[in-house]
């Protein structure tokens with residue numbers, strides 16, 4: 001389970017590593033492009049196979065790739081080029097981001113409770129955790145929506161690729177995603 005969780009954040013972990021100890025910019029092409037994600041997923045699957053020595057490498061690769069799919073819903077990513085990031089950019093449309101992410105949490109909790117939780121008590125625990133995640137998501141989107149000064153700019157708008165780890169807000173700089 002830990003390996004799947006880490007893999008689902010794989011591209012962000014790569015971007016974090018590439019920007020340590022200081023932000024460099026332009027690293028999204030290695031962490032969040034089609035080629036970067038394909039290479040990362042392959043390496044993660046091979047590493048899992050060598051280290052864990054049990055089935056599940058495909059799930060690890062799938063989790064890594066799904067990260068990019070979801071990033072394309074919430075942000076703008078340099079799929080093919082830093083100059084032309086692509087995505088729905090819902091981080092700048094707070095209510096839509098909350099709707100999409102809360103729906104995912106609810107669906108995941110229902111599936112998890114049905115598949116893995118044997119007793120009513122454990123199912124209640126899953127639903128309680130889901131409710132807490134939904135509350136955090138809604139509050140996070142509410143606060144970020146108030147602080148956000150940038151317009152919603154979905155899809156094929158040409159501008160510098162954003163980073164997950166830059167919070168500076170001047171219009172001429174990159175921003176957090």
Ligand SMILES: [Zn+2]
Nearest residue numbers: 011012071164
């Ligand atoms: Zn990401």
